[in-house]
Amino acid sequence: MLDEIYKGDPELLKAKLASETARICWRELQRFFAAGSVIAVAADLDLVDVAWRLAQDDAALLKDWLERGAVQPVSDQQALAWYEADAELWSVVVNPWVLVQQDPERERRTAGRGAE
Secondary structure (H helix, E strand, C coil), rough: CCCHHHHCCHHHHHHHHCCEEEEHHHHHHHHHCCCCCEECCCCCCHHHHHHHHHHCCCHHHHHEEEEEECCCECCCCHHHHHHCCEEEEEEEEEEEEEECCHHHHHHHHHHHCCCC
């Protein structure tokens, strides 16, 4: 998946993934979503750790996350909500996947406003 240089050094790979994590507007991810390449990561998971586990082919843990719904393809409903909100998400690429995650702090602030 990733260059062999990173496979031999897990900490180097994590550092590489962390350095490639960035905020992106959902609308910029439309073509990747249309291709089925965008994976949503639950706010209670560490985005870089999930990316690292995916790059390491940690099948058992990925299966567990998938079964719990903590890591899953972005649904049409979620995509529409992010599109309408012009959402900005954290993202990292583990080819061929784009992992995205809502900012947990931003989610808390938004949820708090809905209760007012």
